[in-house]
Each structure stands twice: as C-alpha cells, then as structure tokens.
Amino acid sequence: MRILPVLVAVLSFGLATTAQGQSCGGNFGAFVEGLKSEAASRGHxxxxxxxxxxxxRxxxxxxxxxRRQGIFQRPFLDFSRALISQNRMNAGRNNANRYSSIFATAQQTYGVQPGILLAFWAFETDFGAVQGDFNTVNALVTLAHDCRRPELFRPQIFSAIEMYRRGMLDPARTRGAWAGEIGMVQKLPSDIISHAVDGDGDGRIDLQNSVPDSILSAASMLRAKGWRANEPWMHEVALPGGLDLTQTGLRTELTVSQWQxxxxxxxxxxxxxxNMRASVILPQGHRGPAFMVFPNFSTLFEWNQSFIYITTAAYFATRLMGAPVYQAGNPEQGLNQDQMRQLQQKLAQxxxxxxxxxxxxGSNTRAAVxxxxxxxxxxxxxxxxxxxLRML
Incomplete structure (x- = not known):
C-alpha cells in the first residue's frame, strides 16, 4: 500500500504573493514566464x-x-495496522541483513540507527518498488501555481533547476511522487541538493536506483536536521493510575527520571x-497505547509533518529494532472526518x-483538544x- 507523504496544509484564499513578488494562481503560462525571469535573476x-x-504543463x-489523503484521518491503531504488515516487517528485516554494511556506515557516520531508515524506506516507496509516476517538474510547478502552499513548492523549482544544471534531473523524464519528491526515500530537490550522498562511490548520486546513495542521503539529511547521534526516539510505556494527563503531549517535557x-x-x-528530556504521547487517548518520545522524535517532523505518519514510522522503527507489538488497550470512540471538522470549527471559534x-x-488540534x-x-x-463534541 503506497502512502504518499502529507505536507503541512496552509490554506490560502485568493492569490498569495511570494517573497519575489509574483502571485500564485492566474494564467499558468504567465506564471511560468515569471519563474523563468526569477531563474535568470538567480544567475542561471x-x-x-x-x-x-x-x-x-x-x-x-x-x-x-x-486533496485526496483520507488515510491520514484514520486513528493510530487503524493507520499503523494498515501500514505495518507482516510482509513489510519481513522485508525490513531482510533488507537490514542484505544491506547491513550500508546501515552500519550510516550509523557510524551520521548516528542514525537502521530502524528509522528502514521504516521510512518502507513507508515511502516499499523499499524502492513504488517511487511514483508523476513528472517531477510538472508536479512542482503545478503545486507552486496552486495557492494552497506556494511558499513550500516554489523554492523547490529553483532547486530542481540546479539539479538539472548538475545533471541530476531530466525535466522530461524524472518522475516521482505527486508532491515532487524523488527516489527511494522520496526527497524534495532542496534536500537532495543540500544532503545527498554518493554512497556507492560511483561518482554520481542516484536516489532512484542506488540503495547506498538513498540510505546514506537519508541519514545525512536527518543528522543535518538535528538528529542526535545514536540516541533513542521512542519507547512504549505504561501509565500509572491518576497521572495528570495535562502533562502528556509534545508540549510538555520532563526528564526520564521525573517521568519515572x-x-x-x-x-x-x-x-x-x-537525564534525557522526554514527552509522553497518547496517539489514541489514555485508553490506547502510550509512548515516551525523545528529542529525535521531533526531528522526524523535518521528514514529514503529519503527526499520525511520524508516530507510526517511529513505532515501526522500534519494531524493526526488536520491540514487541504495542499494547493496544481499548480506546474510546473517536470522530469521523465531518465530526473532526465540526470540532475544529468550534475550537477555532x-x-x-x-x-x-x-x-x-494533527499536533495543533490535539493541543487544543x-x-x-x-x-x-x-x-x-x-x-x-x-x-x-456534544459538550461543545
């Protein structure tokens, strides 16, 4: 099952203006001419x-x-069970063994453990098998022209131009995810330019076909984004009766000793x-699984900003490193999509x-709730x- 990465949703109404002064939306041809002018002003x-x-086009x-990412509305237990199949567990372990020397290099060089890299490799492309079939340039320009998140996608176009200049991208043939990510670990052009690594030593970076390039590039990016070398990211915990639940969630950090x-x-x-700082998260409430998460967990949001996706990837990584299946508990009934929107509206009001x-x-709605x-x-x-919802 291919799960495309969700990116932070910043809703815009009407036309939005970039720092360079060009508006999103409007005539597509005129928009492209504006991009050309800006590329020239950057020296290309x-x-x-x-x-x-x-x-x-x-x-x-x-x-x-x-606009079609309904799976991210599913609760943690459903979402994690959908993504973490036995086949993915088996493939993860097989790939860990097959590429053990590459994962060892990633950990020695960047301090990123195999489980994290395997989890994202699995979720992003099923270990390279499903990398997407969208033309990368068309995807980036389409999303930059659209007025939902132009500030996210417009800069990626100029990074893609730089990739083209370096011979790393073919505008007519390079294909990947709908949001412009490329390769086995699905990275945007700016991250490729900044953090990609020639892992196999062949003198070129090929994130679509080279496992060493892909794994070491992913580790390089995480380390650059703040990953603390060889530190943990998540551990399942049990809560005592009577715990003050207002202390749970990502907004509160205590030391491990204080939590104990x-x-x-x-x-x-x-x-x-x-002495390590940590938060306790309850992805499906106090009657469901509970996890203690550490600073490296927050770094994962640099990869993807979906709380449910990152929590599931972090948990899957612990499983691949030997942790048992979570204690599912008996969570209370949640809300469907329409009810969640009603709740968000009432909270916003x-x-x-x-x-x-x-x-x-997401994280903001959880904090408000x-x-x-x-x-x-x-x-x-x-x-x-x-x-x-009834009480509101």
Whole structure:
C-alpha cells in the first residue's frame, strides 16, 4: 500500500504573493514566464532555463492527489495496522541483513540507527518498488501555481533547476511522487541538493536506483536536521493510575527520571538515561497505547509533518529494532472526518489554533483538544470523542 507523504496544509484564499513578488494562481503560462525571469535573476543560463521549462504543463492529477489523503484521518491503531504488515516487517528485516554494511556506515557516520531508515524506506516507496509516476517538474510547478502552499513548492523549482544544471534531473523524464519528491526515500530537490550522498562511490548520486546513495542521503539529511547521534526516539510505556494527563503531549517535557517518579514505566526493556528530556504521547487517548518520545522524535517532523505518519514510522522503527507489538488497550470512540471538522470549527471559534479546518487530528488540534478537555473536566489526553463534541 503506497502512502504518499502529507505536507503541512496552509490554506490560502485568493492569490498569495511570494517573497519575489509574483502571485500564485492566474494564467499558468504567465506564471511560468515569471519563474523563468526569477531563474535568470538567480544567475542561471537562459538556454538552460528554456530547456528546463520547455515541456512544463499543469497537471490536474497532481492537484487531485494533493486533496485526496483520507488515510491520514484514520486513528493510530487503524493507520499503523494498515501500514505495518507482516510482509513489510519481513522485508525490513531482510533488507537490514542484505544491506547491513550500508546501515552500519550510516550509523557510524551520521548516528542514525537502521530502524528509522528502514521504516521510512518502507513507508515511502516499499523499499524502492513504488517511487511514483508523476513528472517531477510538472508536479512542482503545478503545486507552486496552486495557492494552497506556494511558499513550500516554489523554492523547490529553483532547486530542481540546479539539479538539472548538475545533471541530476531530466525535466522530461524524472518522475516521482505527486508532491515532487524523488527516489527511494522520496526527497524534495532542496534536500537532495543540500544532503545527498554518493554512497556507492560511483561518482554520481542516484536516489532512484542506488540503495547506498538513498540510505546514506537519508541519514545525512536527518543528522543535518538535528538528529542526535545514536540516541533513542521512542519507547512504549505504561501509565500509572491518576497521572495528570495535562502533562502528556509534545508540549510538555520532563526528564526520564521525573517521568519515572510519576510512575511511568516501560512496557518492555528499559528507558534511557534519567537525564534525557522526554514527552509522553497518547496517539489514541489514555485508553490506547502510550509512548515516551525523545528529542529525535521531533526531528522526524523535518521528514514529514503529519503527526499520525511520524508516530507510526517511529513505532515501526522500534519494531524493526526488536520491540514487541504495542499494547493496544481499548480506546474510546473517536470522530469521523465531518465530526473532526465540526470540532475544529468550534475550537477555532473559541480562539484555539487548530492549524486549519481539515478534518485531520494533527499536533495543533490535539493541543487544543487537550486544553478544552481540561477546562471541561474531561480526561485531558488530547483524544477527541463524540462526548466532547456534544459538550461543545
């Protein structure tokens, strides 16, 4: 099952203007001419620019894919079970053995453990098998022209031009995900330019066909984004009865020792050093699984900004490193997409920042839910229920 990365949704109404002064939207041809002018102002050769944009076109299929990401509305247990199949577990372990020397190099050089790299490799492209069939240049220009997130995609066009100049991208033939990511680990052009590595020593970087290039480039990017070498990212825990749930969630950090003093215990193995900072997250409320997460967990949001995706990838990585299946518990019923939108609207009307009325339970909505639960005397675990919606 191919899960395309979700990118942060910043809703725009009407025309948005970039830092360079050109608006998104409007006539597509005029928009492309504006991109050409900006590329020239950045010092690119005019012939190179014309060749890069020679066959560019707007693709409705890209816009359709951007607006069709319903799986991210599923609760954690459903989402994780959909993504973490036995086949993926087996493939992950087989690839860990097959490319053990590459993963060892990634850990020695960048401090990124095999589980994390395997998890993203699995979720992004099923270990390279499904890399996407969207023309990369068309995808980036289409999304930059669209007024939902131009500030995200417009800069990627100029990184793609630089890739073309270096011989790393063919505007007519390079294909990947609908959001412009390329290769086995699905990276945007700016990250490729900044962090890609020639892992196999052949003198070129090929993220579509070379496993060493892909794995070491992913590790290089994570380290550059703040990954702490060889530190953990997540550990499943059990909560004591009577824990103040307002302390759970990514907004609160205590040391591991402080959490232990509050009665939080690992469900298996042992927790890291008592001085390490950590949060406790409850992706499906206090009756579902609980995880202690460490600074490296936050770094993963540099890869993808979906809370549900990152939590699932982090958990899958622990499984690939030997952790047992989570204790699923018995979570309370959640909300469907329409109910979630209603909840977000009601919270926004009360002044809470929910990060957009999109029907997705992201980090901002979770924090707002936790605050309103505390005000209403409900268990403040950030998990919205029909009861909460009725009370609002």
């Amino acid at each position: 050769d005019r012939t190179l620019i014309e060749n890069f944009f020679a066959n560019v 707007q693709e409705q299929s890209v816009l359709n894919a951007d 003093q509050l009665g939080v215990r690992p469900t298996h193995g042992s927790l890291p050093s008592g 009360r002044g809470f920042d929910v990060g957009g009325i999109d029907g997705i339970l 936790q605050d309103i639960q505390a005000q209403l005397g409900l268990p403040a675990d950030g998990w919205p229920t029909p009861q909460l």
